[in-house]
Amino acid sequence: MAYKITKIGLSAFCLFQIVSCSKDASLQEKEVRSEKIEELPTIEVSEEESTPVLEDKVTLCETLGGYANQTGLKSWCWQDEIIPEYTEKKGVGFSDGFLHVDSECYEKQVLVVNDKIKFSVNPVYPATDSWCSRDYNMRAEIRTAPWDVRHEIGTEEWFGWTYTFGNNYIVDKESQWKFFQIHNGVTGQSPQIGLEIINANQFKEHEAGEVYVTVSGDTKNYTPTAVIPKAGQTINVVVHVVYGDKENGLLQVWIDNNSVFDENVSTILTSYPWGGNAKWGIYKWPWANSESVEKSIEQGISNLDTYLGGLRIVTRLPSDKEYGQDAYGLVAPN
Numbered sequence: 522m523a524y525k526i527t528k529i530g531l532s533a534f535c536l537f538q539i540v541s542c543s544k545d546a547s548l549q550e551k552e553v554r555s556e557k558i559e560e561l562p563t564i565e566v567s568e569e570e571s572t573p574v575l576e577d578k579v580t581l582c583e584t585l586g587g588y589a590n591q592t593g594l595k596s597w598c599w600q601d602e603i604i605p606e607y608t609e610k611k612g613v614g615f616s617d618g619f620l621h622v623d624s625e626c627y628e629k630q631v632l633v634v635n636d637k638i639k640f641s642v643n644p645v646y647p648a649t650d651s652w653c654s655r656d657y658n659m660r661a662e663i664r665t666a667p668w669d670v671r672h673e674i675g676t677e678e679w680f681g682w683t684y685t686f687g688n689n690y691i692v693d694k695e696s697q698w699k700f701f702q703i704h705n706g707v708t709g710q711s712p713q714i715g716l717e718i719i720n721a722n723q724f725k726e727h728e729a730g731e732v733y734v735t736v737s738g739d740t741k742n743y744t745p746t747a748v749i750p751k752a753g754q755t756i757n758v759v760v761h762v763v764y765g766d767k768e769n770g771l772l773q774v775w776i777d778n779n780s781v782f783d784e785n786v787s788t789i790l791t792s793y794p795w796g797g798n799a800k801w802g803i804y805k806w807p808w809a810n811s812e813s814v815e816k817s818i819e820q821g822i823s824n825l826d827t828y829l830g831g832l833r834i835v836t837r838l839p840s841d842k843e844y845g846q847d848a849y850g851l852v853a854p855n
Contacts (some may be wrong), residue, residue, distance in 0.1 A: 525562065551726030563854070582636075582831045583853075586619040589665035590797055591673075592841055594851055595619070595835040600636045605647075609652040614666060620842050623662045625652035630661035631802065634828070638663060640802040643824035644814045658807050662802030663829070669706030672764055675790070676838040677771075678798060680760045681852030683830030690826070692730035692750040694721040695816040697805035700827065703762065704791065704795035711737040713788055713797055714762060714772060717748075732756075734774050740767055740785030746774075746781035756832070757854040764796035775849075803828050830854060 584602070587595030597616060604622060607613035612622035612631075623632045626649040632639045640661040663835035667798055672678070684700055702712035714736055721729035726764055730749045736742040750756060759813045763771040768787040774781050789795065803825055833852040837844045 533795060541772065563723070575757045578596065584616075586617055587834070587836075588619055589667060589670040589836075590840055593835050594835050596831070597640050598831050599633050599829070602633055602692070603634055604631060607651065610654075618666060619664045621664050622840065623664050624659065624803075625655050625660040626650065627658050630658065633664060637828040639804075639826065639828045640830050642803050642805060642808070642823060644808045644817070645806075655809060656811070657808050657814055659805050659807075660691070660803065662800045662804060665798045665834075668798055670798050671706070672795055672798075672836075673797075674765055675763065675840070676796055677761070677763045677837050677844065678796070678799070678834070679835040679848040679852045681758070681849075681854055682801065683755050683757055683854045684801075685755040685828040685830070686750045686752060687826030687828070688753045689824075690750070691750075691820060691822050692718075693817055693822055693825075694729040694803065695820065696720055696813045697723060698803060698805035698807070698825070700801065700803065701758070701760070702800050702804065703788075703797050704800060705793045705795060707793055710793070710796055711735075712800075713737055713790070714760070716758070716760075716774070724770055732776065732781075734782040735788055736772060736788065739791055740769065740787050742784070742786055744782050746776060748776050748781065755817070759849055759853050761849070762788055762796070766791070777851075777852075799834070799835065801832070803827060815840040 582598040583596060584598045585594060585596045587593070595792070597620070602616050604615045605613050606630050612624050614621045623628045627647055630641055632641070642658050642661050644657040644659060649658065693725055697717055699712065699715045699717045701716040703714040704710070704712045717733045717735050719727065719729060719733050724745065726748060727745050732746045732748040732750065734744045734746060748756065749839040755821055757778065761771070761773040763769070765771070766786060767785065767787040770786055772786050773783045803823065808817070831854065835848040835851055
């Protein structure tokens, strides 16, 4: 396949107990397993539609790890990971430094629960401490490391994961939030790419709670997917991006094996010509202000809980021999 390249009162809150396991494999063992996985067959993609036809893919979850600037296959199974304790800072590195917690402002908003990462944000409980610049809890994410990776133009990446909405999930009609983003690392800039849950006022013809694909390159793009997750629902997500301008950039997104976005589109900003770090979790920026928090609580939304399943990433440079080959089968959730 060729590519063109005032704080308010506290509300009830609880957290699940952490259940995790220590790593049982050395770095050398991880390298051996990585070589075995690379030998798996890839998949074919129909020329008439962009929905892949799976012939074979990774069937076992294996934690291989990998830094954001490393090429090849990287994968994580959360039962293999432990998130350390931390205080008076936004987050902490884990998974041998391959990943990092990004949380505002409570440290136990990101937990390992069995084989998933749990993200849990209650805007008013616990109250934020003086060390945090925010008045309310609004972010619980993990991201690739090191930060600020700055992938060169032409770099392609494949991401695959499952994302589960908690049993207590209620669509917030007043404020939107993202559960995935790629950010170029420049403070004040919008994410280059995002998957956003919209509110009722953003797009009048579409229902609150729908997943939108967002692109904030040189040409901004907001595209509906017709996917409106419900409480307890798990979605399978695959994202393929080539970092480039509107002529050479590419973004493809599948949800539950259905293509919801497939365009040659600018995935960078001309003034910041690089690809950024990927982030997963909950980024509910409207909760930075009291009015938004109050409106959510009035709807019965006191907290937001979601879960991230096993994660796989493939990163390739134009000079890599596998560059441009379909990697859907390597990253797609089982």
